[in-house]
Amino acid sequence: MPGEAQVEDVGSAGHRNGTHKRPRLEDVAARVGLSTASVSLVLRGAPGPSERTRQRVLKAAADLGYQVDRTASTLASRRSRLLGVMVDIHSPFHAELVEHLHTAAEEVGYDLVLSTLTRTRDENTAVDTLLAFRSEALILLGPTAPADMLAALDNKAPVIAVGRRITDAGLDVVRSADDDGVGQVIDHLVGLGHREIVHVDGGKGVIATDRRRGYRSAMRRHGLGDHIRVLTGDHTEAAGERAARHLLDGDALPTAVVTYNDQSAIGVLAALARAGVSVPGEISVAGYDDDTLSRLSCFNLTTVSQNAEEQARYAVSAAVERLDQGRTEPREVVLTPHLVVRGTTAEPA
Template identity: 50%
Template sequence: MADVARKAGVSRALVSIVFRNQPGAGEETRQRVLRVADEIGYRPDNAARLLARGRSRTIGVMFIVHQTFHTDLIEGVYPEAERLGYDVLLSAAAEGRSEAKAVEALLAHRCEALILLGSGSGAGEGLDEIDAAYLHDLGGRAATVSVGRRVPQAPVDFVHSAEGKGVRLAMDHLIELGHRRIVHIDGGRGPGSAERRRAYRASMRRHGLDAEIRVIPGEHTERSGIETGQLLLAERERGLPLPTAVLAGNDRCAMGVLMAMTRGGVEVPRDLSVVGYDDSHLSHLMPVGLTTVRQDARLMAQSAVRFAVERLEKPELEPREAVLDSRLVVRGTSGPVPERTPRNRP
């Protein structure tokens, strides 16, 4: 700032006024200061200025690299954080980099608040998922919001969709189409998996389909969907009928099922209906749009940011929970139950 002031022929205090966009400098002077700053490559260090006041006004967001729905959530985080006067810093969990390590990096960069996208969703992908004990400790170190995963009694805020309602809508849709042999691919320890699994079982029982209940262990990954598809195709080769519908744990898993079935000569939805969960941006970019349960990513992100900022302003708040509505989006991968399974086709 001293260099800018000297070259522009003004005081350092006036340069500070210009860069803080405060009144006290004429328009001609303001433009001269900005032009000189640009010429010598000076940029105000807002982070340093805020830290000098004991604040960073930065929200850290931990996300999983390959989770496409997290991309949709991040798109919603930025505008809401900026509207409330906060910057956003991202840290990714990936193969060889645990969620806990990603979170610690955010804390090391002095983020005042943390938003954890789908904490625990790393199961099966080489990640060390954040456990309940760590989440309890984290809530005492920073204002923390967990999106997608709920841990009772943890001193953090939670944002998630109405998982049970979303699955009921999907199941009612399939059963109205005549499906009875409906398989559910479990999401393991991924966010929302336990609720989705319970809702699937409850829906099958509600429709008198107890004998047809089948939950296949899986993960929230394409690989899991591919492996499940291959399993079902192998069973068909042994003379067992394919299910008529698959409810996948999330959209990524559903896409894996579609890949496996296409390679195996099974036509969707004529031979098999497939339903996902999330309505991530990839679900409607495929040649055949995916029928899926929509979580409102933008609203979830906005709620998470607001919770984080409100907790910074009022640390004494009791932990809160936002349960956002979910709805079914019907596209091209679900249709009436086939009259004959591929195994019996002449």
Template identity: 55%
Template sequence: MAPSSMGPDAKRPTLADVAVRAGVSTALVSIVMRGVKGASAATRERVLEAAQDIGYRPDTRARLLRSNRSRLLGVQFGLQHPFHADLVEGIYAAAEPAGYQVALSAVAPSRSEQHAVDALLGDRCEALILLGPQAPAARLRVLADQLPVVCVARRLRPPSGNVDVVRTADDEGARQAVDHLVAMGHRDIAHIDGGKAPGAADRRRGYRTAMKHHDLGHHIRVLPGGLTEDDGAAAARMLLGSRPRPTAVLAFNDYSATGVLDTLLRSGVTVPDEISVVGFDDIHLASLAHINLTTIRQDTLTLTQHAVTTAIAHLEGERTPVRETVIPPHLVIRATTATPRGHHRAL
């Protein structure tokens, strides 16, 4: 029966069904499906064609369970973090060619990190890749006593102990943003903070350090913010009510920056003529033509490749020391930054 004609109660095709269809033994079908030697090229082609005809798919999960391996990498991610979607895509791209599958578990306002991790452990994941976890470092180290743990996009203090860390140099990214704005003539540069979000403290510190480096310590202005558009919009409303207004804003992330852009637009403030805006992360949204946001790009490909290869190295028995890998970010200049004009220029 072709797969398109199978009803919801139809029996899943088996190796024996493929063998009947191809006119060979079940043992020979097993050899072909396992990709081992013992079948001619013609037989292999006939078996694979028969499997496709009847909709047979190898049950890799069952085979791995029999071998006492799941080859599953558990990934905890945040639904409120658009950047995490880019990281998940990169993890799939790195894991599947290496013979590992990915199990996802989301953190949401109604679903805690502990719940997300417990679900992954229940799925028999062999290692965990945690995207921006907010759990205490001590709890992460206890978890890493059970299985390899790779923490992505968060610095761990004190030193990570038995937890691997792969992160962006967030402070360096904030410095690049401030350097760019200062080079364009801005002096009154505000920063919309990320609160307790992973990376926020480093970005805040990088902003302050860069402002002081340019002798602009008296212009330092950090506003409470967060991860979302609403957080950016609320901070932008505070800025609009302040005097003097800043000529430039560095938002915690791109999502927050879009909230800033929307609020400025609705208030009749032009970007970048009156206020320049810089985001952080370079999510897909930032490059859309109607947003075209200047931002700090995190190298998602390198971050995820390091995270996956680190986890697999532990699982494959390589004597890899636990370490922190720090990836440099870089500035992407688009249309939301420009030289300040007229009386908006800070003197």
């Protein structure tokens, strides 16, 4: 085929001159003897071309090393088909959510732009970056900004808040019932015979408040209101270590500790191990999130699963409904968490 020989000659000449010419859509079209419009339909996954034609085009594109120019195609369509995701770089649970968000987005023809929260990079900066990259909707993982600020942001691009309860803001929310999740941990521990159960909380914020409330409510439900004890913490391993050292310095250890998240629980486990305190022989420890670290055999942590995959799918679905189906009414999806019993909880000594 004349067109085919011409493409090969150009490529060979490019290599002889020490350059690497990037294959173009026209090169793929010439290889298979079709119009660029037909080839574009195949590469975009659009309906129309036959299966035989589709296979020929895909093979030619692979042989030539052709890659779709995403920037050009999005500019031409005036849509980026990008979902912006704000993620805490220090959170293993957020990392797992992002993995599932990628899968869910790809299944419906979208891609993700990630913007991270760090110790020196706040939510405003992260969100501004997502908007600068033309994100069509914003999926915010555990946002801490006030509800009115999130509502104002929703006027720029649809906002889906993941993991946090938000009331009267007119936003889409996907979260698990945090108070119920902590309540399940308390039920489990009380069922084992524990009464002296301490909670290491997550500090300020709605998520920490809900989990702290779940602890208090469950303790009272079991007639253990006089045994309620909350230690101030946050979402880090260091907070768990500080809380454990505080308990070790006291007159007597509680029989169980329930932490805000798995990272804090791992900090508790580390401090107890250094002090020679056996878990669960002398004290039981439970976390929250069921992140990847909690499943490692070296921790084998009893925890609460929020079902990251299900949260991710609901979040992407909410974004697509807003962008492609025109839904305007806000929606809240509240998933029921479930207890995952592993090796760090047992009957009290």
